[in-house]
Amino acid sequence: MTDAPLTISDRIQRQLDDLTRAERQLAHSILENYPASGLGPLSALAKDAQVSVPTVARMVQKLGFNGYPEFQTELREELKAKAKDPIAKHDTWAGGAPSGHILNRFTDAVIDNIRHTLGQIDPQDFDTACAMAANTKRHLFIVGGRVTHTLAEYLFLHMQVIRPRITHIQSTSNTWPHYLLDVKPGDVFIIFDMRRYENNTLKLAEMAHAKGAKLILFTDQWRSPVHQLAQISFSSRIVVPSAWDSAATPLLLLETMVAAVQDLTWGDTKDRMEALEDMFDQTKLFRKFT
Amino acid sequence: MTDAPLTISDRIQRQLDDLTRAERQLAHSILENYPASGLGPLSALAKDAQVSVPTVARMVQKLGFNGYPEFQTELREELKAKAKDPIAKHDTWAGGAPSGHILNRFTDAVIDNIRHTLGQIDPQDFDTACAMAANTKRHLFIVGGRVTHTLAEYLFLHMQVIRPRITHIQSTSNTWPHYLLDVKPGDVFIIFDMRRYENNTLKLAEMAHAKGAKLILFTDQWRSPVHQLAQISFSSRIVVPSAWDSAATPLLLLETMVAAVQDLTWGDTKDRMEALEDMFDQTKLFRKFT
DNA sequence: CATCATCTGTTATTTCATTTTCATAAATAT
DNA sequence: ATATTTATGAAAATGAAATAACAGATGATG
CATH class of the missing domain: 3.40.50.10490 (Glucose-6-phosphate isomerase like protein; domain 1)
Incomplete structure (x- = not known):
């Protein structure tokens, strides 16, 4: 367990409590289709989440970034790393868990049931x-x-x-x-x-x-x-x-x-x-x- | 309606022969870690591929985009679609019903909820x-x-x-x-x-x-x-x-x-x-x- | 070898996005 | 209820990034 990459998604969720209402609204919007929306322009993100532009700027600072560009850069790094990861966790539902974990096995079965x-x-x-x-x-x-x-x-x-x-x-x-x-x-x-x-x-x-x-x-x-x-x-x-x-x-x-x-x-x-x-x-x- | 969505990656590879030396160099750099690098600023991409800024601008035009921002937007759309992919592509869940039927719409949403x-x-x-x-x-x-x-x-x-x-x-x-x-x-x-x-x-x-x-x-x-x-x-x-x-x-x-x-x-x-x-x-x- | 065409990079301009500032509104405490 | 803090958004100011215009370089052809 050497990997402690702590994705931005994780960081957002962890800090969710320290955020204000508008910021939370924004946070959910980011997570909604992650990471794509965070890679667009700040203003688009703001409109999407129905918050003002400065709210976005303030939140990324709260998350510990020096500015929106830095936030985006890190998002891209994350994306790059994920693409290179040979054992991409594409086939598991619960990210951090092994595919044999009950969460993944159970969910597999339920999805299968639904399809059938x-x-x-x-x-x-x-x-x-x-x-x-x-x-x-x-x-x-x-x-x-x-x-x-x-x-x-x-x-x-x-x-x-x-x-x-x-x-x-x-x-x-x-x-x-x-x-x-x-x-x-x-x-x-x-x-x-x-x-x-x-x-x-x-x-x-x-x-x-x-x-x-x-x-x-x-x-x-x-x-x-x-x-x-x-x-x-x-x-x-x-x-x-x-x-x-x-x-x-x-x-x-x-x-x-x-x-x-x-x-x-x-x-x-x-x-x-x-x-x-x-x-x-x-x-x-x-x-x-x- | 079997959409062959024709990713940007595809389009680049298809046109690879019509490109000039510097453009090819750039193209390979984009494909190197796709799509992350294409989502950054144009100038970073240029530096990465060791070509000049206008070369990048010219190439995206050659690919049929109206400008670099448009190119990025499409990349993000692609990413968004890919994130949903795993099985959402299962065109319709209820065989006999049109995709707009509530059975299919509802199931789509639930599967999406589960994944998220x-x-x-x-x-x-x-x-x-x-x-x-x-x-x-x-x-x-x-x-x-x-x-x-x-x-x-x-x-x-x-x-x-x-x-x-x-x-x-x-x-x-x-x-x-x-x-x-x-x-x-x-x-x-x-x-x-x-x-x-x-x-x-x-x-x-x-x-x-x-x-x-x-x-x-x-x-x-x-x-x-x-x-x-x-x-x-x-x-x-x-x-x-x-x-x-x-x-x-x-x-x-x-x-x-x-x-x-x-x-x-x-x-x-x-x-x-x-x-x-x-x-x-x-x-x-x-x-x-x- | 000269000339033309094409490709490429440098510089300048414009456009657009982010940041900052400030005023208002909401929430909280007194 | 009133005051004080905090959160939020509108608008201006700043900065950076994308495009356009230009010039040098490269290579092909007669």
Whole structure:
């Protein structure tokens, strides 16, 4: 471990706390696409970060450089060194860690899962599912199991802002028969069921299905038995180098769905959102005006 | 639309024969450590290649640029594109959908977030945090906010299996002062706080800190104020083409941590796991019907 | 050998980018 | 609330770097 090159990126991050608001904003902008943006003219960098020109000049001084040109020179040196490095760390995600480190192995697996999963998704199915989730004429039920109820709740928290007529059911609870009384034909269930598949969830799906509800299922690559009842199923690859499965890919799908539903209903829910935003608004960490 | 982006390096090599002696000398100097040298001042490049300043200016014109600044700008663009490259070139993620489809746009953003986030994580910090989370001599508290409590609970559900002496606190609840009574110096808090940062979470962090507990923070790129109290912070990029933020990257980190802690404590907790799994199965039996 | 064409470097000019100065605004403490 | 410190941006002043104009050098051709 002789290498102590301490890149500028490192230095910026280390000093992040000593920086002022505008400077931090600038710092993030630099790191955003590093190092390219720092190699351009100072004024361009300033405009990009929406701070004034002197702010940039002051920050590079704070970082210990004698001026912007010196800062750039060092950036170029860094770039040169990186290009020459025979074992460029291009194939690792976490810079300083060996490729065998769990951070890199795990991330590799997740990216791979995402690629596989997305490759097998039918976009039309997805669009249909989003339309169903956006339809406020129908009641929307969200169902999760022992572990997956966290995903279900995450979805619920967001959909709650987007649309009314929505219920979160935890399949392990014994209160759910109550909810089912009100289910009408055409209502929509979004169900999460990953291995190991839960009897309760299946049972609930069956009853919902019997009542004429439409089911959308988020499951894993082996597919929960619920998928036979579901109108649309999304199967995620979830295997990672761990004793447990990864929820990252289903979460990605779920968040994408939230974004899509949001787009579909924007007109209706804009006010709804703003009202809620205000309610939660308590911090002013972000600049108000330029 | 298979862009053959035709790098500047390519263009130089292609035109190598049309160049004069001094220009060739210069060209080789540029390619020597590309692209770093081309991003410096023209005069430095000239001195480096031992040619005169106008020679450089003439050559960039010969290459089809309107001036040296334009040449540099294109170099930077190239660099920026290259930084994103690793797999972002995977033209579309969801096969049947156009690249502008939300599935592809969203996934692009998430992959980008992951790369950025992992690139900025210090593996040693990560290992340290995992060791802290694995230490059963200390009580482990897991804290989440309004939205992030889903992440907190997801972590809790897994850690619960791995180790004893663990508590999940929801910061929006008002029951938490209760838990804090028992906090001892050296206890560990894993705290989730993403924008918009919650006062309750900060308060709780302060009290825990005052009691001598060690804090591990999962936050976003702008970092919750809690980070000043935290021994270790992990900042995730969370911006996606949506009205909301993405929890995919923090989830990835969290799952990786679970895997790592699992590895650290495997000897101790193997039995524990099996016992718990059994218990869940039995519980299911009891709840089969309601 | 002379002449022309082309290449190259020196010098001068202009343009552009960085730095400095100063006034205002925000945050903090009193 | 008021005062004091600190942060920030607008604009002027400074400096450097890129371009243009010119002249010397090199090599080719008749």
